[in-house]
Amino acid sequence: MKDDKKLYTISVYTENNIGLLNRISAIFQRRHINIESLNTSISEIPDVSRFTVVVRITESQVKKIIGQIAKQVEVIKAFYHTDDEIIYQESAIFKIASELLFEERQIQNIVKESHSRIVTVNKEFFVIEKSGRRSEIDELFENLKPFGIMQFSRSGRIAVSKDKMKISKVLNAFKH
Amino acid sequence: MKKNQVTKVRNTQTDQPRTSKRSQMKKSIHISGSEAVVRCLIEEGVDVLYGYPGGAIMPVYDELYKFQDHIHHVLTRHEQGATHAAQGYARISGRVGVAMATSGPGATNLVTGIADAQIDSTPLVCITGQVASHLLGSDAFQETDIVGISTPVTKWNHQITKASEIPEVMAKAFYIARSGRPGPVLIDITKDAQFEEFDFSYEKCKGVRSYNPVPVATENSLKSAADIINSAKKPMIVWGQGVILGKAEKNLIEMIEKTGIPAAWTILGASAIPTSHPLNVGMVGMHGNYGPNVLTNECDVLIAIGMRFDDRVTGNLDSYAKQAKVIHLEIDPAEVDKNVKTDVAIIGDARDSLRRLTPLLREKEHKEWLSKFTEFYKVEFETVIDADINPTKEGLTMGEVIKEINSCTNGDAAVVTDVGQHQMIACRYAKFTQTKSNITSGGLGTMGFALPAAIGAKMAEPEREVIAVIGDGGYQMTIQELGTIFQQRCAVKIVVLNNEYLGMVRQWQQLFFDKRYASTEMTNPDFVKIAEGYSIQSKRVSRREDLAPAVAEMVASDQAYFLEVCIEKEDNVFPMIPTGASVSDIRLE
Ligand SMILES: Cc1ncc(C[n+]2csc(CCOP(=O)(O)OP(=O)(O)O)c2C)c(N)n1
Ligand SMILES: [Mg+2]
Numbered sequence: 001m002k003d004d005k006k007l008y009t010i011s012v013y014t015e016n017n018i019g020l021l022n023r024i025s026a027i028f029q030r031r032h033i034n035i036e037s038l039n040t041s042i043s044e045i046p047d048v049s050r051f052t053v054v055v056r057i058t059e060s061q062v063k064k065i066i067g068q069i070a071k072q073v074e075v076i077k078a079f080y081h082t083d084d085e086i087i088y089q090e091s092a093i094f095k096i097a098s099e100l101l102f103e104e105r106q107i108q109n110i111v112k113e114s115h116s117r118i119v120t121v122n123k124e125f126f127v128i129e130k131s132g133r134r135s136e137i138d139e140l141f142e143n144l145k146p147f148g149i150m151q152f153s154r155s156g157r158i159a160v161s162k163d164k165m166k167i168s169k170v171l172n173a174f175k176h
Numbered sequence: 177m178k179k180n181q182v183t184k185v186r187n188t189q190t191d192q193p194r195t196s197k198r199s200q201m202k203k204s205i206h207i208s209g210s211e212a213v214v215r216c217l218i219e220e221g222v223d224v225l226y227g228y229p230g231g232a233i234m235p236v237y238d239e240l241y242k243f244q245d246h247i248h249h250v251l252t253r254h255e256q257g258a259t260h261a262a263q264g265y266a267r268i269s270g271r272v273g274v275a276m277a278t279s280g281p282g283a284t285n286l287v288t289g290i291a292d293a294q295i296d297s298t299p300l301v302c303i304t305g306q307v308a309s310h311l312l313g314s315d316a317f318q319e320t321d322i323v324g325i326s327t328p329v330t331k332w333n334h335q336i337t338k339a340s341e342i343p344e345v346m347a348k349a350f351y352i353a354r355s356g357r358p359g360p361v362l363i364d365i366t367k368d369a370q371f372e373e374f375d376f377s378y379e380k381c382k383g384v385r386s387y388n389p390v391p392v393a394t395e396n397s398l399k400s401a402a403d404i405i406n407s408a409k410k411p412m413i414v415w416g417q418g419v420i421l422g423k424a425e426k427n428l429i430e431m432i433e434k435t436g437i438p439a440a441w442t443i444l445g446a447s448a449i450p451t452s453h454p455l456n457v458g459m460v461g462m463h464g465n466y467g468p469n470v471l472t473n474e475c476d477v478l479i480a481i482g483m484r485f486d487d488r489v490t491g492n493l494d495s496y497a498k499q500a501k502v503i504h505l506e507i508d509p510a511e512v513d514k515n516v517k518t519d520v521a522i523i524g525d526a527r528d529s530l531r532r533l534t535p536l537l538r539e540k541e542h543k544e545w546l547s548k549f550t551e552f553y554k555v556e557f558e559t560v561i562d563a564d565i566n567p568t569k570e571g572l573t574m575g576e577v578i579k580e581i582n583s584c585t586n587g588d589a590a591v592v593t594d595v596g597q598h599q600m601i602a603c604r605y606a607k608f609t610q611t612k613s614n615i616t617s618g619g620l621g622t623m624g625f626a627l628p629a630a631i632g633a634k635m636a637e638p639e640r641e642v643i644a645v646i647g648d649g650g651y652q653m654t655i656q657e658l659g660t661i662f663q664q665r666c667a668v669k670i671v672v673l674n675n676e677y678l679g680m681v682r683q684w685q686q687l688f689f690d691k692r693y694a695s696t697e698m699t700n701p702d703f704v705k706i707a708e709g710y711s712i713q714s715k716r717v718s719r720r721e722d723l724a725p726a727v728a729e730m731v732a733s734d735q736a737y738f739l740e741v742c743i744e745k746e747d748n749v750f751p752m753i754p755t756g757a758s759v760s761d762i763r764l765e
Contacts, residue, residue: 015386019323019333026328067510073332073352076386171385 003058007036008080009088009159010066012051013043013167015074024051024075027068033057037090039156045167048076054157077170081161088159091131093119094144095151101126107147114140125150204377209339210235210370213303214243216346219378222274224248224265224635226258226628228285230278232318233305235370250635250664253656255282257628259289260654263298264632267615268590268640270423272299272353273632279305280318283364284325288622290360291329295619296444297421299358301349302326308368309337323364331359339372343379351381356389357508358421391509393524393532401503401520402536404477408501410545411437412468412475414460414489417444417618418482418507422526425449425611428481431534436541438549440468442483444618447608451587457549461489462753463600466560466762467552469753472497473760474548481505482526485515486619495758505529559764560750565605571744572720574601574673580724581643581671582607584731589641590615590633594626594650597679600749602645624653630668631660641669641731648674648700655706661736662710669730670712672703675743683748707738714738 014020021040028035036054043050055062062080069078098121100107111118116130130140137154207215213236217225227249229237240249252258255277262273273293277286283304293300307316323335332352334345342365349361405411419428425448432439432449438457441448449456458465460472469491472478478500483489490496493515504511504518505526512521522529564575578601581589587607593599593616608614615633617625630644651672661668678696685693707714713733717726723741730737751762 018335019327022324023327030328064510064514067512067514071508071510073384073387173388 003060005056005058007054007056007083008062009083009086009157010051010053010055010062010069010078010080011159011161011165012053012069012078013045013076013165014049014051015076016047016049017074020049020072020074021051023072024053024069027065028053028055031061031065033061033065037156039158041158043167045171048167048171052156052158077165077167079161079165081159085163086159086161088133088157089131090134090137090155090157091129092137092140092152092154094128094130094140094149095125096128096144097148097150098122098124098126100147104147107144110140110143114143116140204375206373207376208235208239208370209342209365209372209374211239212339212342212374212376213346213365213370214239214247215376216343216378217274218243218246219380220272220346220350222247222272224250225274225276226250226252226261226265226632227276228252228255228258228278228282230282230305230318232279232307232367233276233282233303233370235367236276236303236305236365249276250631250660252628252631253659254654255285256288256624257631257654257657257660259286259293259300259302260622260625260628261632261635261657261660262300262302263289263293263625264592264615264629265636266298266300266632267629268612268633268642269636270421270612271636272301272350274301274303276303277305278318279307279322280320283320283322286362287325287329290326290362292617292620292622292625293360294329294331296617297358297417298360299353300360301353302360302362304362304364305370306335306364306366309366310368312366322362326362329360330362333362333364335364335366336369337366339369339374342369343376344381347379347381348384352384352387390507390525391523393522393529397520397522398529398533398536401522401533404501404503404520405435405437405479406538408477410475411435411477411479411542412471413437413439413479413481414442414468414472414483415439415445415448415481416442416483418505418526419445419448420611422482422507424482424526424530427527427530427534429453431530431537434534434539435537436546437479438468438542438546440465442486442489442618443603443614443616445483446603446606446614448611450609451607452609455546457546458553459604460759461486462491463604463749463751465553465604466556466751466764467549469751469759469762470552471548473499473758475500477501477503479503479505480516481530482507484511487515490515491753491757491759491761495760505533556751556764564601569744571747572718572723572741573747574598574743575605576720577671577673577723577727577741577743578602578605578645580727581645581731584727585641585643589613589643590637592616592626592630592633592642592644594644594646595621595623595680596647596650597675597683597747597749598645598647598673600680623647623650626650627654627670628657628660630670631657631664631666634666634668635664638667643669643671645671645673647679648672648676648698648703649678651703652700658707658710658712662712665735667733667735669733670707670736670738671730672738672740673743674700674703674740675745675747676700677745679747680749682746686746686748688754703740704738712736712738714740716740716742718742
């Protein structure tokens, strides 16, 4: 049976609880699985948090991981998706020296062509924001690198599924 | 309501949350967090808990002192002993065991027992004191992040920093520990929360919205399973502790008696149905019986009930029951397809699933198939069992000791074992007539488990004979609990099978490391003298003719009794599935 490693996006709906990040990340750590990216935020439902975890593992591994996550008391539901089943984004910000913006024409072209956005400009630096696929952000990084990037930070992947997640239905089913 | 006065004391914990109007409408009382903790325990029907005091939990101990007529706190001699005692209590009774410790070293000493309870699905509530909330994270005296440390080995854990959280969190703790697939819960309470006063009232937890402890098996899964079972020629059952935890013993017997299906057990499933039942074909796994192991690879349908295909059960997964259709009755969906791919998964509580499955099954007998197990048993008896339990050589064997215990107790005793050769021998040869009678550390294999677990078991069921069978190695890991036995006048019977070796490790060194006995030989103290130091009646036996009278004397005693049996030093446990081998490659010698 072919069971290749693939990129999976795991979405976990949970109660908002202090220890839960630790509990969930321990599930990966214990199996020696490297987390490619992790994002936590609120979800569409009040008082329900959402974890988005990206890992490169086999499908049989991801199924077991989902089982382990889902059985944690404060986890409402966990899903896994391949890239073609979701709409996903990452966001990155670049801090660049201000003089470059005015002196290097190329920089302005790069900003334009990459569909990134200048967030702020002051005397010393300006900040570019780019949302998109990892590859697009990587490309922008490579293009800006020669000019000198003062600081760089990229978010974890955030994603929504093409299919419905039906969390409210799950939540209602829990009501006793 | 007056202080220290409890409206009602229940000695037994009921499974179903009580919904009496009275308890729901109880008026609140203004008390401290620490008093609230004790009142919560009493509300949950806790009659005994095990623990060890220290700075950060002292306010709760002060309340335990005031409430000692309602709840009995047992001082163990080490916090690990407290968790194992709570486990023994839970395993024999099905009720939640409770352990308590102070912060820092007290809390970390609980971890082994918690991990053991997690992997063996034992309901525990562990309560730890913590430094005051304003000191959290400051490396205060005896501060340790026990919530962080215990996260991977608890079913749930939580830190309380405000007294007002206590009732709800405690109620949730007991509910989570005992419901669904049981497990350990740890509640860490800061010292300021223990002192803080608030308006207390208690309501049992009836559900947690993100937690569905008991999934209900679908009709479809039951029907598909029934179709497969009804057309099976050589079906076989392997049951595990899920049958005991789910109180499905009778349902299992009903099912096998209707269908004639031979049924084998994992080490934690032992005693769920009597050893003497004609369809009980013995133990599977590394040191299990010959027949059920070999025939796992010959059956056409394998029905796994409340077991989790541990590697000590399956041997090499690539050659485990590949020919069979696999049906898995399991309460925890995460166990399905974890190790063995199933054809039909029946996800639900063992009792409910079996109760609904059996009517769909056809009455049958599998005489010829069953006789195969008998044939294999004959071979095993001639090559292994006979020499184990009816030895003619000079040295005493572990097997004959277990046989002697069987005959003196008629199989009515609860046998608590530690980890090693003696454990495997005890599980192989102990005869059981009642469920919840085999208490051992299965998944974690924790040496030091048996002595404190036996204390908990005896205190939970004082009417039952509780016999701890322990190796000379493991005995010394928690030997200090003799102090607890002495102080509590706990009538456990302790049998140490002394081979002067870490026998199981020595066996592996003999078989797989060319007899290089690295650090497995022990120069032991005079165990009888040690027991005498605690005023425990004791005896050492090294000759065959003395064995039966000594076991009889031990069983006849109504107090604690220590019996050391000097065993042949280099005996091995067989059959054995070497690590990585297939169940059908089980070795008889
Ligand atoms: C806490 C702990 N440490 C180490 C081991 C590894 N181990 C498994 S069996 C065993 C030997 C046990 O010796 P003893 O208690 O004398 O029992 P015997 O095998 O001789 O019956 C050891 C060291 C363990 N299971 N638990
Ligand atoms: Mg030994």
